[in-house]
Amino acid sequence: MSSSPTILEMRSITKEFPGVKALSDVSLTVKAGEIHAICGENGAGKSTLMKVLSGVYPFGTYEGDIVFQGNEVRFRDIRSSEQTGIVIIHQELALIPELSITENIFLGNEPGRGGVIDWKDAKKRAIELLARVGLKDDPDSLIKNIGVGKQQLVEIAKALNKSVKLLILDEPTAALNENDSQHLLDLIRGLKSKGIASIMISHKLNEIEQVADSITIIRDGRSIETLNVKEDGVNEDRIIRGMVGRDLESRFPEHTPKIGEVFFEVRNWTVQHPLISDRLVCKDESLFVRRGEIVGIAGLMGAGRTELAMSIFGRSYGTYVSGTIIKDGKEIVLKNAGDAINHGLAYVSEDRKVLGLNLLDDIKRSTVSAKLKKISKRDVVDEVKEYEISDAYRKSLRIKTPTVNEGVGKLSGGNQQKVVLAKWMFTDPDLLILDEPTRGIDVGAKFEIYGIIQKLADEGKGVIVISSELPELLGISDRIYTVFEGAITNDIPAAEADPETLMKSMTSAKKKVLS
Template structure:
């Protein structure tokens, strides 16, 4: 790609960007959220068609002018977007072959499709019935279906935009091995990722983009490329620490969940949360660690107004009194907030403005006699824009126009606006660059410093070790350990995350 420039109304997303990818190599693209990485890949794949940008795309020795994504797919380029493009009501098989159906005599051969789907699912390490509807899969499993869908095509160049963002360490490693296997077959990959340890591990070359411009391309084989070197290129400076310094001021226990048991919404005989208990002190950041499918999200959502599954038993006690949270509205009224792991599906209405998104969880705070005070709404949104450093020319802009990190800040602002006592954060830094992560960690620590409690769910053990005061581990729906951060290590956390034996609290 040579001298690619792409503009949107009022914003130059790419300015004279160039990148060269060799056949059969794994080429990483790194940069902060909003740097232009995804925009560049949408130009390459025809999502932004020829004529909407300036510059040239050379592919297999000639200039190409893709008018749409189908044209790039016919040339052997497949893109897996950060925003999953699956249809929830269709099965895994139907999603994998949508637009690439296996047919005989003008009819779809569903038997052949299902067998092929089973083979593809095995390749990406997903043990699911191909007839399962997508809506019954978690975000991580949906990502694996997306990759299986891409493998159906005769791919020569595979573009992966944050492919491991929703995956745990084992699944991420499996995917990286899969990409290496494609490389061995001569397939080139372009990988966008904020997981710098994975980039360092797998990439042959790394192009760094900052503020819509190419900064440099690093040759990993030449040596001298590590996470600190990549960060320096991304943010234009060294980060002395990945986590802000903090001296916690932890008070008394104010929130307790006792013997919490939740039933699967579709499979009554399956318990997704089993007799689990936890507590949170004022000013405390409590981590929850567990492998994908362990029941972390199910636990959080069921506490937050029984948003997931069927309640069977258990009590919630806040400030010494038992409370019953039968729905989301009652959870908000009792001072709870929940930042979902899937900000696009559950955290935001992508048709809304930034302004409306920020105030949406508690509209009556800005209403007078049932009518929204537009001036107050704008003022509050503008205040959060400045405080959280949301990069946008105006709070009147659509939230869909923001980068992932800035969208996440809008979600945080939305729940901060409700003035919660307990903030539950489910993978709050998934798909976010190191600079934005640091800012979000600072926001979390500031909330704790105000005497609020924070529950932090994360698949990244270093993140939990870096920011949490205490860490619960979850295995197969059950809390298996309670470890002070000072005593926690990746090894003892993993041991408790993979053991069904319930241990005494530390």
């Protein structure tokens, strides 16, 4: 790649927020037609740097220079960067669910004349753009009716319509299954072959190793080094060493489990789809959890893992058909989330930004929000207790923020996830259900969250972990259930499990007799 001309230079970029220097003298060089990865821990400044580049943070709000295709550029907003050929696709996709694929692709850029949109031309062009990204769906399909993987492809089709020269992808595969992730990575490679450069931010280091030509590592708001993947023989361990400033000898903390008796059981759990009455999302499922035990749930996207967890947690998903929940030897009936919380259950959603947090709240209110009555007298919140308790969680969970008065929307993904954990730990649950607890989080923050999970188990709580990453389940769990098409197909001690064994049970309807 060294012989290719330079398409982008960011020189000595410094960006400050009140009380925080997010970027300090960061420099970045991207060659034409290369895939350039940016790696760093949560809060390192990766997304901030890309917001500076794309005009989200306009010229004048930062120090330093941006040179694109040999010319210094000073973007006023995101539209001016797009007109130059720089397009950013954020982790939270900017698509409108109620509009069609065609309408989303051309939103704000509709073809037509004299103020009249030519929808026939738009649809024809949409079909051509969708073909370029390998998407065969009807362009009249509503965005809400296609999966997240296909939505990512629509975003890229939208970028291609804007004559993109440099595509920025922020955590493009965070919410995708393995097949969709691979398709997207292949597409990025295909764009490279057509001369389109890409900047990719991702915590999935195996994917970066697979597709990136160069990697710039950012730590604590500073650019540390840029690696040439082939020439420098880069692997995951080398990337981690740059990110955290040391060798991370193990991805998981050492842990000796202290497992007690069974205290929580779900028997013959059957739940209907919320909209399609003849479709079952949970089919006669049974599981149990012992005190001090970390139980993994493995399954492919769409297998029904989240549906099982949410339906157990106060029937928060689907229509209950039949089944029993037993806690401490007694049957309990959980008709809503309040019942679940009062019976000692907690559920950390896979979508922390939509279901886990109110991004307009501050950290202290978010921390206590699931059980306000613990710090209330006559329905009035004790604000001193609210501050003291949330600040204690800030310190014990090492949430990177100077004060709990800060808004949770300003935190990095890893720190937001710690606030969600604090919120549910405050309810003092007996059973904590964690759905994709480390999605979009760097290896250092993952290590800390694994330690928190193990500490909760050591306190005698039961923990259920749902994860799409098999190495994570194998590294953190004591026992693993596999789910396929709404049915539990296996129950395997983690010591006897490996990726192949799990994958067989995750792709087979043959049900094993469970212990």
